[in-house]
Amino acid sequence: MQLAMSSRSPDNLLFFCSVMASAAAAAFCLFSLYRHLVRRRCHVGVAVTAGDSEEEKRRQTLTVASSLQPFMYDRLIRHSGKGASWTECAVCLGVIQVGAMVKLLPACAHIYHVECIDLWLSSHPTCPLCRCRVDHPAEVQETAGQLAQLSPA
Amino acid sequence: MANSNLPRRIIKETQRLLSEPAPGISASPSEENMRYFNVMILGPAQSPYEGGVFKLELFLPEEYPMAAPKVRFLTKIYHPNIDKLGRICLDILKDKWSPALQIRTVLLSIQALLSAPNPDDPLSDNIAKHWKANEVEAVETAKEWTRLYASGA
Numbered sequence: 049m050q051l052a053m054s055s056r057s058p059d060n061l062l063f064f065c066s067v068m069a070s071a072a073a074a075a076f077c078l079f080s081l082y083r084h085l086v087r088r089r090c091h092v093g094v095a096v097t098a099g100d101s102e103e104e105k106r107r108q109t110l111t112v113a114s115s116l117q118p119f120m121y122d123r124l125i126r127h128s129g130k131g132a133s134w135t136e137c138a139v140c141l142g143v144i145q146v147g148a149m150v151k152l153l154p155a156c157a158h159i160y161h162v163e164c165i166d167l168w169l170s171s172h173p174t175c176p177l178c179r180c181r182v183d184h185p186a187e188v189q190e191t192a193g194q195l196a197q198l199s200p201a
Numbered sequence: 202m203a204n205s206n207l208p209r210r211i212i213k214e215t216q217r218l219l220s221e222p223a224p225g226i227s228a229s230p231s232e233e234n235m236r237y238f239n240v241m242i243l244g245p246a247q248s249p250y251e252g253g254v255f256k257l258e259l260f261l262p263e264e265y266p267m268a269a270p271k272v273r274f275l276t277k278i279y280h281p282n283i284d285k286l287g288r289i290c291l292d293i294l295k296d297k298w299s300p301a302l303q304i305r306t307v308l309l310s311i312q313a314l315l316s317a318p319n320p321d322d323p324l325s326d327n328i329a330k331h332w333k334a335n336e337v338e339a340v341e342t343a344k345e346w347t348r349l350y351a352s353g354a
Contacts, residue, residue, distance in 0.1 A: 138301040139266060141210045167267055168300055176301035 113169035116182075118162040121150045127159040129177065138177050139164035156180040204235045211235065211261060214304050226308045228259065236261040240272075240308060244351065245316040249343035250278070253351030257287070257311070259304065269298035270307055279339075279346040281320040281329040289314070290324035 121144050127135070135144045137160050144150060149162045158177045168176055173183040215235065218228050225243040230236075240257040244250025256275040262268050272294060274287035282290040293302055293310055323329030332339040 139210075140208075141213045141303075164300075171267075174299070176299045179299065 113166055116151045116154070116169075118149045118151050121148045121159070122146050125150075125152070125159070126157070127152055128157040135159065137161045137164050139168060153180065153182050155182060207235050208265075210266060218304060223305055223309055223312075225312060226305075228304060228308060236265075238304065242308065242312050242315070244347060245312060248316045249340045250280075250315045250347050250351070253278075253347035255315075255351050257308075259307075261304075266300035266302075269294045269302075270304060272307060272311065277346060277350040279328060279343040280315065281318050281323045281325055281332045282314055284324045288324060290322060 121135075123146060129135075136142070137144050138158075139160055142161070144159065144161065150159050151162050151165050152159050153165075153175050156175050156178050158175050158180075160176070165176075169182065173181050175182060212235075215230055222228075225245065226241070228238045228240045230238050238259040238261075240259050242255045242257060244253035244255065253276075255278060258273055258275055260271045262271060272289060274283055274289065276287075277285075278287075284290075289311060291310060291314060293299075293307065318332060320329040320332035328339070331342070
């Protein structure tokens with residue numbers, strides 16, 4: 049009897065630990081998924097605040113374009129519209145090669161070559177594919193950082 | 202000379218247009234200028250333009266794809282959103298242009314416009330008035346113009 053108890057108790061401890069670890073992992077996954085989904089919602093048709101001059105809008109757009117950090121593309125990057133085997137830049141219609149410098153739009157996670165999207169964002173604050181506005185300064189950097197974090201390096 | 206330094210995107214689009222043409226649409230580049238396309242759109246079934254072959258010209262400006270293609274009907278057409286010079290009232294050719302759109306999507310939108318005239322956003326005031334006052338009669342005129350000017354000549 050004594051022998052049986054002592055041989056079972058490490059098993060119990062192991063079982064308890066593995067249950068706790070699984071629960072924690074599941075909770076973390078759910079929380080990450082929730083944050084990811086919340087952030088990815090499109091902000092279509094956000095009204096421009098009254099009194100914004102053209103010049104002001106242009107300045108904001110330029111700020112947004114330059115605030116998005118370019119990074120090097122690899123196959124593990126998570127983004128919208130990902131094909132099974134390759135990803136096309138909707139602006140130049142070229143394949144985005146591993147190692148190419150890209151930008152990920154924070155609100156919708158569409159991805160483009162840096163030079164392609166910068167040219168467009170220099171005069172328009174919208175995603176070419178879904179027309180999401182990208183000029184939400186409060187969310188822009190945080191979300192871009194978060195998506196980059198979620199993507200394994 | 203005009204064909205040197207043609208962006209790869211334009212070459213790619215042209216190849217796709219020729220190899221996989223959209224139903225009822227043909228677009229072929231001019232030999233002298235690869236930015237100039239001769240376009241033909243068949244009048245959609247169930248529309249007043251059914252049976253008609255409409256010629257258009259499409260030009261890709263230097264800024265393309267950052268700026269929309271310039272498209273114009275060459276065949277006379279009775280449509281509230283197309284004026285007598287063949288100019289087309291279509292948002293994606295103006296403020297709703299996006300570099301993710303292509304020659305193919307523009308031409309498909311024009312084909313759709315033939316199926317769904319919108320007299321509330323007219324380019325041709327007289328035709329739009331006619332359309333709103335007496336749609337049956339306006340549609341008859343459109344059919345008549347299709348027979349007169351677009352009968353596959």
